[in-house]
Amino acid sequence: MWMKKRYVLDNGGEQYTAEVATHRDGRIAVKLDDGGPRDVDACWVQNGRALSLRVDGRMHLIDLTATGQRGGLAATVNGRHLALTVMDELRALAQRSVESTVAGGTVAAEIPGVVVSLAVTAGQKVHQGDAMLVLEAMKMQNEITAPVTGTIDEIRVEVGQSVSTGDVMVMMTAEVGG
Amino acid sequence: MSERKITKVLVANRGEIAVRVIQGLREMGVRTVAVHSTPDRTALHVLVADEAYEIGPAPAAESYLRGDVLIATAKACGADAIHPGYGFLSENAGFARQCEAAGIVFIGPRPETIDLMGNKLSARHKMLESGVPVIPGTEAAVRDPEVAKKAAAEIGYPVLLKAAAGGGGKGMRVVREPAEIDTALRQTMGEAKASFGDDAVFIERYIENPKHIEVQVLGDGEGKVIHLFERECSVQRRHQKVIEESPSPSLTPELREAICSAAVRTAESVNYLGAGTVEFILSQDKEFFFLEMNTRLQVEHPITEMVTGTDLVRAQLRIARGQGLPYTQDELRQRGWAIEFRIYAEDPAKNFMPAIGRINSHIAPSGPGVRVDSGIYEGFDVPIYYDPLLAKLIVWGEDRPQAIARGRRALMEYTLHGPGHNIPFHLWALERPRFIAGTYTTNFIDERFDPAEFQDPLPDDDREALLTAAALWEARRREAVRTGDSPASTPSAWRLDARRRMTGNS
Numbered sequence: 001m002w003m004k005k006r007y008v009l010d011n012g013g014e015q016y017t018a019e020v021a022t023h024r025d026g027r028i029a030v031k032l033d034d035g036g037p038r039d040v041d042a043c044w045v046q047n048g049r050a051l052s053l054r055v056d057g058r059m060h061l062i063d064l065t066a067t068g069q070r071g072g073l074a075a076t077v078n079g080r081h082l083a084l085t086v087m088d089e090l091r092a093l094a095q096r097s098v099e100s101t102v103a104g105g106t107v108a109a110e111i112p113g114v115v116v117s118l119a120v121t122a123g124q125k126v127h128q129g130d131a132m133l134v135l136e137a138m139k140m141q142n143e144i145t146a147p148v149t150g151t152i153d154e155i156r157v158e159v160g161q162s163v164s165t166g167d168v169m170v171m172m173t174a175e176v177g178g
Numbered sequence: 179m180s181e182r183k184i185t186k187v188l189v190a191n192r193g194e195i196a197v198r199v200i201q202g203l204r205e206m207g208v209r210t211v212a213v214h215s216t217p218d219r220t221a222l223h224v225l226v227a228d229e230a231y232e233i234g235p236a237p238a239a240e241s242y243l244r245g246d247v248l249i250a251t252a253k254a255c256g257a258d259a260i261h262p263g264y265g266f267l268s269e270n271a272g273f274a275r276q277c278e279a280a281g282i283v284f285i286g287p288r289p290e291t292i293d294l295m296g297n298k299l300s301a302r303h304k305m306l307e308s309g310v311p312v313i314p315g316t317e318a319a320v321r322d323p324e325v326a327k328k329a330a331a332e333i334g335y336p337v338l339l340k341a342a343a344g345g346g347g348k349g350m351r352v353v354r355e356p357a358e359i360d361t362a363l364r365q366t367m368g369e370a371k372a373s374f375g376d377d378a379v380f381i382e383r384y385i386e387n388p389k390h391i392e393v394q395v396l397g398d399g400e401g402k403v404i405h406l407f408e409r410e411c412s413v414q415r416r417h418q419k420v421i422e423e424s425p426s427p428s429l430t431p432e433l434r435e436a437i438c439s440a441a442v443r444t445a446e447s448v449n450y451l452g453a454g455t456v457e458f459i460l461s462q463d464k465e466f467f468f469l470e471m472n473t474r475l476q477v478e479h480p481i482t483e484m485v486t487g488t489d490l491v492r493a494q495l496r497i498a499r500g501q502g503l504p505y506t507q508d509e510l511r512q513r514g515w516a517i518e519f520r521i522y523a524e525d526p527a528k529n530f531m532p533a534i535g536r537i538n539s540h541i542a543p544s545g546p547g548v549r550v551d552s553g554i555y556e557g558f559d560v561p562i563y564y565d566p567l568l569a570k571l572i573v574w575g576e577d578r579p580q581a582i583a584r585g586r587r588a589l590m591e592y593t594l595h596g597p598g599h600n601i602p603f604h605l606w607a608l609e610r611p612r613f614i615a616g617t618y619t620t621n622f623i624d625e626r627f628d629p630a631e632f633q634d635p636l637p638d639d640d641r642e643a644l645l646t647a648a649a650l651w652e653a654r655r656r657e658a659v660r661t662g663d664s665p666a667s668t669p670s671a672w673r674l675d676a677r678r679r680m681t682g683n684s
Contacts, residue, residue, distance in 0.1 A: 011641075020649045020650060062644060065595040078590065131659075
C-alpha cells in the first residue's frame, strides 16, 4: 500500500509542492507540483546528512542541515548554497493567512476519508507542524498537523470515523505570537 | 648570528592562522602553546595545541592584545618564543621590544623595522633614500589647506589624502579638484586623530584603477634578503583582499624582475629579519610604486608556498633560530599557478554583511591541488568579537586556466551551512570575463558586483533534486519523531528501503 504525504517547500518566497509516496516494499515516488509521479532512487549517505539521488541515471548529491528554525533547511546542490523552509500544506495555508489563524481556528478535512489514528487529546499543547491525526483518503494516509502553535480545545472525531470535505476535526486556540 | 634554542612556541593569535602556525611548528617537533579569550575555550586553535591558557575576556583589547599577559604566560609555561601570526600584536613594535626584554624570541622583524615601516611617512622617506619608486607626493605631513592646495597642484589631480598612521583603508580620501581640499583635509585629519591618535596626513597622486601587487621576502637580519616572487591581490572589497593569486597575470618577466628587485631593495634597506611583504600599486601604464611593507606573515602566504614549494612558517622559525635563510634565490622558481579564496562569514546577497552563528555543516573540498586552512569545525559558534575569516581555500594548477577550473570545482564541492558566507561570491567572480582575462583591478567588486542579481536562477533539474531531497528529509524527520529514532544515528526506514532496492532484495 502507498503512504502519501504532501509538503510545501518555500525557497526564497517561491512555493512548491512535493508529494512523497512510499510503498511498503520500499519504493519511493515523488511528485513535484503538477508533474507526474517519478520513481526515485534515493540513498541517505554521510551519516544521514546528504541524500544521493539518481534520476534517470543522473546523479545528484544534496547536503542538508536543519537550521534550527522550524522547518528551516540549509542545502547545497551542485555548488549552490540554498535556504528553504519545509512545511505541510496546512502550515503553508496558515502562513498565507496569518491573520485568520491568530485568534485560533479549526482544522477541517480537505478531502473525504477515515480517521485512522489520533495523536493528540483535548487540552494538549502542540507546536506548529506537530502531527495531530492521520486521515486515510483514497488509499492514502495523510498526516494532519497543527497549523499553528497553541492548545487543542476539542477533538470532534474518533478513530474509525468517516469525514467529509469541510468537516471540522479539531478546534484549537493559537498561542499569542505562536 | 648565534643559534637560539626554540623548542616551545606560544602562538599569540586565533582562528585559521593560529591553527596553520601550530601545524607548521608541530611538524618541526616544536611544542605549541595556544592562548585564548574566555569564549574561545572551544575554538579550533585551542583544541589542536599541546598547551593552552586563557588570557582574558572576549574583547581583543582585553585578551589577544594584552602583550603583558601574553609575555607572562609565555614565561610561566616556559615558551622560548612567541609567534604573533597576522593582525593583533604582529606589527606592534612595543610588544616586540617587551618580548626581547623578557628574553623571549619574537618571531618577526626587529622592533625598529616595525616602527619604521608602520609609519607611512618614515617608510616613504626610507624608500626614496633606497631608490624604490614611491607615488609622487608630499614628504611631510600637511596641516595647512593652502599648503595642501599648492602640493596637490604640483602632484596633479586627482590626489589622495592619507593618514600617516593609517591602514586597512581607513583615513583615506580622494580629492578631484582644489575646491574640495579644505573639507577633505579637515575630515581626514579628524579621522586620523580619532582612529590612530595621530592627525598627520600626507598627499599623494591618486592612481586610478590600480592593481595591487605584493612581493614576499625573507631576510636573515644580517644583510641577506631573498624574494619569493609576487602575489596579485586586486580583488578587494572595502580595501580588504578577497581573492589572491600567484603569479600575477599582469606582469611581464621584465616587470616581475623589476618589482621583485625593488622589494629586495626595500627589505635590504632595513636589514630585514624574518618574513615580510612589500606591497606595490601598479598603474594602468604598468608603472609601479611602493605602497607599504607588512612586517609579518600575510593571510595570503599559502599561494606563495604552493607556487614556490616552500613553507613560510618553517622558514620563519629557522630564521628566528638564527639558522639563516633556508633557500638561496637561485633555488626559487614559480611553478604553476595558485589562487586563494578567503571564506568570510559575510553574506554577499546582503551586501557582504557580517554573519555570525553556529557552523552546522563544514564539508571542505579535497583532491588534487586543493588546500584548506580552516579555523572552524562543525558545531563551532562563530563569535562576534573577531575577524570574520572562517577559512581559506587555496588551489594550485599547472597553469592559470587549470587553477581557475580547480577553484571552481573545489568551491562547488564546498558545503558550509550556518552563518552566511561568500562562497557564492567566489563562484561568481570566477565566471567574470575580467577575472578570467586577468585584467581586473581593485575596483572589480565595486564596478561589477550586484548583490541582487549575481546568482543565476537555479537550473530546473537542480531545483527538482533540491525539492525532492527536502521533501524526503521532512518525511524522514517525521518518521524519526514518530518512532523516537534519531535520523542521524540510526539507519532510518528510508535508508533501509533504499538499500534493499539497490541490492535488489525487495
